[in-house]
Amino acid sequence: MAAMSAEAATLPAERLELERVRDGLVLKLKGAWRLTEGVASPQGLFERDELAAKPDRLKVDASALAAWDSALIVFLLDLKKGCDGAGIPLDLSGLPDGARRLVDLALAVPEREGARRSDRIAGFVETLGREVQGALKSAGEMLEFLGESLIALARAATGRARFRMSDMYLVLQECGPGALPIATLISFLVGVILGFVGLVQLAQFGADIFVANLVAVAMVREMGGMMVGIIMAGRTGAAFAAQLGTMNVNDEIAAFRTVGIPPVEFLVLPRMLALIFAIPLLTIYANVVGMLGGSAVTIALSDVSLLQYYTQTVGSVDLVDWASGLFKATIYGVIIAISGCLRGMQCKKSAAAVGDAATSAVVTAIVLIIVAEAVLTVIYQVLGI
Amino acid sequence: MTEQQATVSADLEPPGTTSAPSAEAPIVVEDVTMAFGDFVVQRGLNFTVKRGDVFIIMGGSGCGKSTVMRALIGMQAPAEGRVWFEGQNLWEIDETARQLLLQRCGVVFQSGGIWSSMTLAENIGLTLGEYTDLKPKEILEVARLKLALVGLAGFEDYYPSEISGGMQRRAGVARALALDPEILFFDEPSAGLDPISSRRLDELILELRDSLGATIIVVTHELASIFTIASNSVVLDPDTKTQIATGDPKWLREHSDNRAVREFLNRGEET
Numbered sequence: 001m002a003a004m005s006a007e008a009a010t011l012p013a014e015r016l017e018l019e020r021v022r023d024g025l026v027l028k029l030k031g032a033w034r035l036t037e038g039v040a041s042p043q044g045l046f047e048r049d050e051l052a053a054k055p056d057r058l059k060v061d062a063s064a065l066a067a068w069d070s071a072l073i074v075f076l077l078d079l080k081k082g083c084d085g086a087g088i089p090l091d092l093s094g095l096p097d098g099a100r101r102l103v104d105l106a107l108a109v110p111e112r113e114g115a116r117r118s119d120r121i122a123g124f125v126e127t128l129g130r131e132v133q134g135a136l137k138s139a140g141e142m143l144e145f146l147g148e149s150l151i152a153l154a155r156a157a158t159g160r161a162r163f164r165m166s167d168m169y170l171v172l173q174e175c176g177p178g179a180l181p182i183a184t185l186i187s188f189l190v191g192v193i194l195g196f197v198g199l200v201q202l203a204q205f206g207a208d209i210f211v212a213n214l215v216a217v218a219m220v221r222e223m224g225g226m227m228v229g230i231i232m233a234g235r236t237g238a239a240f241a242a243q244l245g246t247m248n249v250n251d252e253i254a255a256f257r258t259v260g261i262p263p264v265e266f267l268v269l270p271r272m273l274a275l276i277f278a279i280p281l282l283t284i285y286a287n288v289v290g291m292l293g294g295s296a297v298t299i300a301l302s303d304v305s306l307l308q309y310y311t312q313t314v315g316s317v318d319l320v321d322w323a324s325g326l327f328k329a330t331i332y333g334v335i336i337a338i339s340g341c342l343r344g345m346q347c348k349k350s351a352a353a354v355g356d357a358a359t360s361a362v363v364t365a366i367v368l369i370i371v372a373e374a375v376l377t378v379i380y381q382v383l384g385i
Numbered sequence: 386m387t388e389q390q391a392t393v394s395a396d397l398e399p400p401g402t403t404s405a406p407s408a409e410a411p412i413v414v415e416d417v418t419m420a421f422g423d424f425v426v427q428r429g430l431n432f433t434v435k436r437g438d439v440f441i442i443m444g445g446s447g448c449g450k451s452t453v454m455r456a457l458i459g460m461q462a463p464a465e466g467r468v469w470f471e472g473q474n475l476w477e478i479d480e481t482a483r484q485l486l487l488q489r490c491g492v493v494f495q496s497g498g499i500w501s502s503m504t505l506a507e508n509i510g511l512t513l514g515e516y517t518d519l520k521p522k523e524i525l526e527v528a529r530l531k532l533a534l535v536g537l538a539g540f541e542d543y544y545p546s547e548i549s550g551g552m553q554r555r556a557g558v559a560r561a562l563a564l565d566p567e568i569l570f571f572d573e574p575s576a577g578l579d580p581i582s583s584r585r586l587d588e589l590i591l592e593l594r595d596s597l598g599a600t601i602i603v604v605t606h607e608l609a610s611i612f613t614i615a616s617n618s619v620v621l622d623p624d625t626k627t628q629i630a631t632g633d634p635k636w637l638r639e640h641s642d643n644r645a646v647r648e649f650l651n652r653g654e655e656t
Contacts (some may be wrong), residue, residue, distance in 0.1 A: 032581065035517045035519060035565070036518070038518070038520075069530070069565040070527050070530055070565050071527075073530055074526045074527055074529075076528050077530060078526075079460035098595070101592065102534065102596045102597070105534050105596060106533040107533070109538065110536075112539055112540075113539075115539035116539040116542075117542040214498075316590070320556075348509070348546050350502070350545060351501045351502070353501070
């Protein structure tokens with residue numbers, strides 16, 4: 001019998017030995033085959049002449065095996081695959097009982113046909129096509145959900161919608177008074193920034209007093225509603241998505257459907273109504289706080305008095321300005337509620353998906369708020385508002 | 386009854402006795418009380434898990450089976466008593482030593498507990514990457530093996546949300562097998578599974594015991610599974626908050642002195 005050491009890098013000689021015997025070849029496993037020593041591949045073995053000559057059988061001999069774990073089983077499965085491919089009968093009877101059973105167990109359930117995912121990387125055109133397809137599908141779902149929500153809103157207006165007022169009050173509490181601290185901070189700082197930037201420019205022309213106009217018009221018509229919208233998108237929209245997403249994971253939304261209660265009415269409507277009520281009120285509050293921020297900077301850094309600032313502010317904005325700003329804010333409320341609830345109800349059934357739904361709700365709401373802001377500004381311009 | 390089960394039956398210990406920690410007994414529970422603050426879940430627990438056992442912790446709903454298991458897997462310290470794990474008092478050694486010891490265990494949680502943000506291969510590969518020096522390709526090979534062992538060959542790239550509940554449970558087993566554990570814990574493995582999936586899981590548990598030589602501890606109250614896989618058990622009582630029997634469930638069903646045990650193992654019917 002000629003003993004030959006396997007040479008491939010993946011087959012260390014101290015762990016493997018190939019011997020010719022009368023009825024084929026014997027592969028002698030030696031030493032410890034553990035994950036801590038790495039996983040060996042039998043690839044190099046099949047490049048050897050002895051195996052290329054297709055012996056009658058390849059018998060695995062484990063009499064010199066010191067220790068083993070999954071590393072050995074991975075090697076044996078690869079070896080079996082290689083032998084099957086090369087048409088060499090593999091004899092595993094020399095293995096420890098446990099190892100042989102594990103090999104059998106691993107091969108007991110054949111891979112399900114079509115289960116394995118393709119490694120193919122999609123080309124640019126295919127990827128683009130899929131993205132466009134996805135965007136169109138998402139837009140369609142958004143429109144469908146908007147339609148369902150507006151129908152639910154109409155049913156609520158006629159007193160036919162099924163939802164609990166207590167749910168709405170709860171959401172109203174969370175997204176109204178609960179948002180006051182953050183709304184105060186952000187609005188005041190926005191007012192301060194507007195006031196400071198305006199003062200630096202207008203002071204050059206001795207027009208310090210017009211900072212009051214700038215801050216009041218900017219807050220009332222644009223910034224107040226938009227800042228509240230962005231705050232609420234991050235705070236409340238994300239919370240809606242996470243709440244409904246978790247309910248979806250727990251099949252609570254499916255349970256509503258099975259008992260014939262439309263989830264859009266029972267879950268979305270109270271949230272939407274709460275935001276429709278809360279956001280205009282928060283916007284009025286944010287506008288006033290923003291103006292206070294602007295006045296603080298102006299009074300501190302110029303000769304304008306508090307009374308002058310107040311008088312100038314009152315004269316600079318009228319009811320149309322307030323109404324136009326509050327109308328925008330109401331639209332933002334609808335956008336935030338729909339984005340949050342839609343992403344929550346679309347949530348897949350996993351913990352990661354709930355996080356994705358919350359993120360997606362915030363991104364969707366902020367993008368749509370900016371788009372709505374631009375569209376409404378143009379419409380106001382055309383209408384001369 | 387298999388030869389192995391017959392041997393176990395012959396070695397039955399009376400309730401309340403405990404073997405001293407030894408090489409044959411990887412886990413010994415000694416006078417353990419489990420509690421949440423002042424609320425006692427179980428008290429005075431004494432049982433021994435022998436190497437190669439499929440040991441069942443069973444009892445009615447709410448009796449604290451899973452809480453007891455948490456003490457064995459290093460997740461909740463007992464209020465009183467000692468848990469001997471491979472000869473060491475699990476709750477007296479320092480945290481590092483406890484973690485080293487617990488690396489020799491695999492735990493399959495009730496819902497599988499597989500990480501939803503990772504593929505099945507990544508779920509298995511995470512611990513391999515953490516505790517071995519294997520290269521990514523080798524880790525994938527081992528992950529493939531583990532999935533093949535539980536009948537999920539080809540599902541390496543799937544996320545948990547893309548497979549069924551039974552497959553998730555098996556993926557949980559594959560992950561628990563990642564580091565070739567000597568002791569495997571299962572928390573309610575059959576809960577929510579159809580009878581065929583449940584039977585397959587039972588067969589898998591026995592196969593893992595026989596092929597890996599692992600000691601297996603199962604928390605369950607599924608009688609069909611218990612009588613299929615168990616070689617030894619402890620029965621916990623929710624009313625007295627104590628263990629009321631230890632031994633081979635098949636033997637206890639017929640011969641236990643305790644009527645509650647016989648009723649439990651006969652689905653409420655007295656024999």
